[in-house]
Amino acid sequence: MRKYLVAGNWKMNGGTAANNELCEQIVAGASASGTAELLVCPPFPYLEATGRKLAGTPVSLGAQNVSQHASGAYTGEVSAGMLRDVGCKYVIVGHSERRAMMHETSEIVAEKFKAVLTEELTPILCVGETLEERTSGRMEEVVGAQLRAVLDATGVEAFGSAVIAYEPVWAIGTGQTASPEQAQEAHQYIRNILAGMDVDIADAVQILYGGSVKGDNAAGLFSMPDIDGGLIGGASLKAAEFLAIAQAAWSLN
Numbered sequence: 001m002r003k004y005l006v007a008g009n010w011k012m013n014g015g016t017a018a019n020n021e022l023c024e025q026i027v028a029g030a031s032a033s034g035t036a037e038l039l040v041c042p043p044f045p046y047l048e049a050t051g052r053k054l055a056g057t058p059v060s061l062g063a064q065n066v067s068q069h070a071s072g073a074y075t076g077e078v079s080a081g082m083l084r085d086v087g088c089k090y091v092i093v094g095h096s097e098r099r100a101m102m103h104e105t106s107e108i109v110a111e112k113f114k115a116v117l118t119e120e121l122t123p124i125l126c127v128g129e130t131l132e133e134r135t136s137g138r139m140e141e142v143v144g145a146q147l148r149a150v151l152d153a154t155g156v157e158a159f160g161s162a163v164i165a166y167e168p169v170w171a172i173g174t175g176q177t178a179s180p181e182q183a184q185e186a187h188q189y190i191r192n193i194l195a196g197m198d199v200d201i202a203d204a205v206q207i208l209y210g211g212s213v214k215g216d217n218a219a220g221l222f223s224m225p226d227i228d229g230g231l232i233g234g235a236s237l238k239a240a241e242f243l244a245i246a247q248a249a250w251s252l253n
């Protein structure tokens with residue numbers, strides 16, 4: 001039985017005061033929580049302070065990005081070891097915004113995925129197709145290639161300690177959520193690729209959906225058999241909305 005994971009990707013938003021308030025409100029709501037795990041991923045400068053606020057609460061800490069390198073002359077980069085040092089448990093890798101805007105290839109994403117595992121943190125691997133790729137019938141080809149680039153680099157065993165997030169690019173920040181059926185189809189496709197290599201790992205891996213998840217559409221998505229929670233952008237910046245999404249997972253667990 002897979003547990004739900006509801007993760008907030010704060011992206012490049014907030015500041016000390018806003019983040020503290022958001023964090024306090026989430027923790028207050030989460031202490032009445034059910035069994036789904038909650039996670040917040042603030043920008044790098046706020047990780048340590050947020051981690052202190054989360055200590056001893058049911059909310060975990062994650063980062064939005066990581067260097068593929070362990071240390072050295074990489075100005076401006078942050079290593080997985082540093083993220084572990086400040087209390088991170090999860091690290092998002094391969095978000096579509098980084099693939100598109102920072103030119104991260106699937107090969108770089110695979111290296112980052114490995115770097116995260118080396119520090120015994122859990123990578124959240126994002127995959128997803130653009131609108132043009134979907135409308136030309138290439139969703140499976142694109143998502144499959146993004147997943148296989150990591151599988152080729154790590155082997156399927158690595159997915160025993162990883163999370164996958166299916167985030168169709170056309171649904172991110174657009175208000176146009178994938179329907180539960182569209183998301184389920186992609187999630188099942190992803191799980192089937194893994195099942196072709198290791199049935200137990202495929203059964204156990206959490207696959208999150210991301211893309212305009214809100215309090216009022218979360219339950220429909222989370223009730224699908226292969227959707228194990230959400231990676232939430234905009235709605236994770238409002239405690240009440242994020243907690244409403246968490247509530248949808250709690251009520252289903």
Ligand code: 13P
Nearest residue numbers: 009172173211212233234
């Ligand atoms: P939105 O929830 O704002 O669509 O963003 C989703 C996302 O990119 C999470 O990583």
